[in-house]
Every structure is written in C-alpha cells, then in structure tokens.
Amino acid sequence: MSAHKILVIDDSKVIRMRVRDMLPQGNFEVLEARDGLEGFNMIRNERPNLIMLDFLLPKMSGWEVYQEVQKEYDLKCIPLVLMSGRKEEVLEKLSEPFEYFAFVEKPFEQKDLVAAIKEAMLKAKKHPKPAGVMSTEPGYQTTSPGDGSAMAAELAALKRQVAQMSGEIETLKKQLGQLVTFIKSKL
Template identity: 60%
Template sequence: MQKILVIDDSRMIRMRVRDMLPSGNVQIIEARDGKEGLDLIHSERPQLIILDFLLPKKSGWEVYQDIQNTPDLQAIPLVLMSGRKEEVTEKISEPFEHFAFVEKPFEQEQLVKAIKEARGKATRKAKATAPEEAAASSQGGEDVASLKAEVAQLKEQVQTMQGQIDQLRKQMNQLVNFIKKKVG
C-alpha cells in the first residue's frame, strides 16, 4: 500500500487532490497545517508528499526545510503547491532540484506530471547523495554492517586527529610563551 500525504489548509484542495489521485493500492493521508503534516511525515513515512507552501502553524517553507535537513526524509518525492509561484521562488530559487512545483489551480494532468517529476528528482537525489547507501540497501545487511564499521573507523580517526590537534595547540602555546619571555 502506497501512502500519499496531502498537506493543505484548504479542505477543498485536499479533496480535489484526493479525487485526482489514482484509487486502488493507495492510502491518502491528510494534514490541515504544517505541524500536523510534519508529525505525519515522521510517523507515517509516506511515499509521496504533496505540500502547500502557505500553511498555518508551520509554513510549507518550514516543512520543506525540515525535510531537507533530515537525510532519510530527503528521499521522499515532494510536490510543492502554491497559488503564486513567486511565493516559492522568493525562498527557493529555480530550477527546483529537490521537488516538483504545481501552481494552483491545477488539473489532474498537471498534478500527475508533477508527481512523476518529483519521483524522478527524489530518485536522482538519492543516487547522487548516497550511492553506498543505495547499494547497501539493495544488497543486504552485509554492506550496511561494513558501512557502519567504516563510519566507526572514521570516528576513531577523527578522535585521534583531535587529540593530535590539542597536543599541537599545547605545544604552540608553550612556544609562544617561551618567545614572549625571551623577547619581553
């Protein structure tokens, strides 16, 4: 069952989008504001998000930023809706690389095209940002375990380097103090 989340403060828009989406193996979840929408994104993990840009409680811009700042949410295809494209371009410059945009009012054909575009962008982004993760998830747990081991190794190296940096700072301070005594 594919979950599609529609976040819009207008009941009419949510119903219109619901009517335009294919029926069948689809569960449509609705949110009336950005806060409720974000909660549902985290709890329901939809396969597609259709998000209005102007929302109460938490704006579509804020929801978009939260999605972009959460790596596992970035892979969810996103369609942004707005009555005025300028509202979106004031915050996010074109070309829109992380989502598809559809201007209200729209017809079913425009919505379907935007959904396909959003899925394509999400797929490209997932491949571009995490080729190792994509390989790991498609090849099974062994690759995930090796990636976790590699991350642990890198963290260990960072800790070692931090210790070396701290030691160099200490030596530098000693050298500066020695020079100050000799000059002063």
C-alpha cells in the same frame, strides 16, 4: 489498506479533496494534514511515498516543513510536490530550477497533478548520498581490513535494503502505470 501513502498537506479542505479525487481509487492511501506542524509529524511517523505540500500553511509554513525534511536523508528522498497559487512567493525562498522536487501551481488540473507526481518521483532520485552512506562498489573498503565479519554483515544488510527498495520501485512503476491508464480513460 494500501502499502503506498500519499500525504497531502494543505489548509484547504477543497484542495485536499481535489487531490484525493484526482487519484485512482484503491491504489493509494491518501493521508491529509491541515497545517504544517501536523503534516511534518505525519511525515516523520507515516513515512509516506509521496508528499504534496502547500507552501503557505498555518502553525508551520510549507517552507519550514521543507527545511526540516531536508535535514534527514531518508525524509528528503521522499518525492515532493510543492503546491502554491503564488509561485513568486515560492521563488523568494527557492530559486528555479527546482532540482529535487516538483512544483504545481494552484488551481491545477488532473494532468498537471500527474505530471508533477512523475517529475517529483524522478527528481527525488537525484539527492546525493550523505557521507555516512557507504558504497558497495567492488574494492571500496568500509571498515578496517581485519574486521571481515562486520564488513560482511554490513554488506548483507545493504544488499537486503537494495532488494527491498528494488521491489518497492517496481511496485511504484506498476502503480504509476495504473495511474496513467486511469487518467487516460477519464480524458
């Protein structure tokens, strides 16, 4: 099983299979959801590394899934590719430019999918940190002056998170390189 998960939320089995077939084998675990409610539950439980979300879905629309994801910082930072055959319906809810996610219009080719994934990965990094996320900048105080042990523990925890995320980013870069190489070999 791969450490990196791509969640494809689409009510069309053809689209889900098409996305699966366009990705290189062995590099990703592709999870599938047939409706918005199932997809949102999988986002919460599986914490995928990439979400591919159809805008028009049964049970819970892609718009509703998007709105729920935006409520939690750790969910909204997951790279998101919004998919739709009707861009005008997407634009009714969200105006361009799409600042934090990528959009790909159906039907799409492999090169369109890869470009959207790259774009989503870059845009996901733009999310502003919420007020509760503290800075580790020198001179920035997160606790009271007399609470040095709590601050040291907090700082150590943040450093561990940064180290873990740095490793994950390097792995994602490597896998993206493999994806590009794979796609170039197929063209």
